[in-house]
Amino acid sequence: MDVVNEIRKLKKEKNAVILVHNYQMPEIHDIADFVGDSLGLSIQAAKTDADVIVFCGVHFMAETAKILSPQKTVLLPDKDAGCPMADMIDAESLAALKAKHPEAVSLCYVNTSAAVKAQCDYCCTSANAEKMVRHILTKHREIIFIPDKYLARFVSSRAGCDFIYWDGYCPIHADIMPEHILHAKQMHPQAKVIVHPECSPELTALADIVTSTEGMCKYAKDTAETEFIIGTEIGIIHRLKKENPGKKFYAASDGAICMNMKRTSLEKILRSLTDMVHEITVPQEIMDKARLSIERMLKIV
Ligand code: CIZ
Ligand code: SF4
Helix, strand or coil, rough: CHHHHHHHHHHHHHHHEEECCCCCCCCEEEEEEECHHHHHHHHHHHHHCEEEECCCCCCCHHHHHHCCCCEEEECCCCCCCCCCCCHCHHHHHHHHHHHHHCCCEEEEECCCHHHHCCCCEEEECCCCCCHHHHHHCCCCEEEECEEEEHHHHHHHHHHHHEEEEECCCCCHHHHCCHHHHHHHHHCCCCCCEEEEECHHHHCCCCCCCCCCCCHHHHHHHHHHEEEEEEEEEHHHHHHHHHHHCEEEEECCCCCCCCCCHHHHHHHHHHHHHHHHHCCCCCCHHHHHHHHHHHHHHHHHH
């Protein structure tokens, strides 16, 4: 039996669902039960009666799935798949920052560990960050926004406010340069430029649209436009092409590859289901507190 069929068979036997992040490799997208962003996937999995979740993504994403499905077993096919941006802040540094600004409300991007989320008042995604900030500003004046300084800057310019922010960033999005966009524009002058808000302000300034990965998928489907330059991790291009046959998608930079996302392979997924590895657990107290920050967000958006 080939690997894909073996995965399908084991998935049934173990009553598992396979969640695949937009940035995964094409062959991983093609065996997914759900493809999407980290929060959307975790919410979808929580609604199923699966016993096991295989999260094809990085560590904080599997933690988010566990927080929303505490009774399910959550597996990460490669135990070393982490997110360098999420790792730029830990619970201790956040506690120190909060101590300096005791009046501030803390808002964390979903790209954070469960331990960091547990210390935050609210969680947000790149899709809803602006809405969250506008809501918080109706009641509070100071916001600590962590860990992505570029997302913070983008949202603060939209919402017209200042944040106490952290010096974190995604090395992959930060490495997409204005020259990449200008070159792609030269090659494809008709194309709409869509850029992720984890990119630098110099990059978002060149974009027609700045939006999350799910926002990109929705825009590409709904618009009459047919050509797009995509400024985010290139894994998403497989999904965009699959969902929009006939439309053309070009990576702003072929180098925008997150090696952590690419650690997942079909063989590792098979091993994950065979040996039930690598199980992601979160201490109960942290899980409950982190869930609160997510639930507070879900009440607002
Ligand atoms: O939360 C996610 O899945 C990420 C990292 C990106 C996005 O824009 O959806
Ligand atoms: Fe983290 Fe960036 Fe990789 Fe997303 S693309 S997992 S933010 S390092």
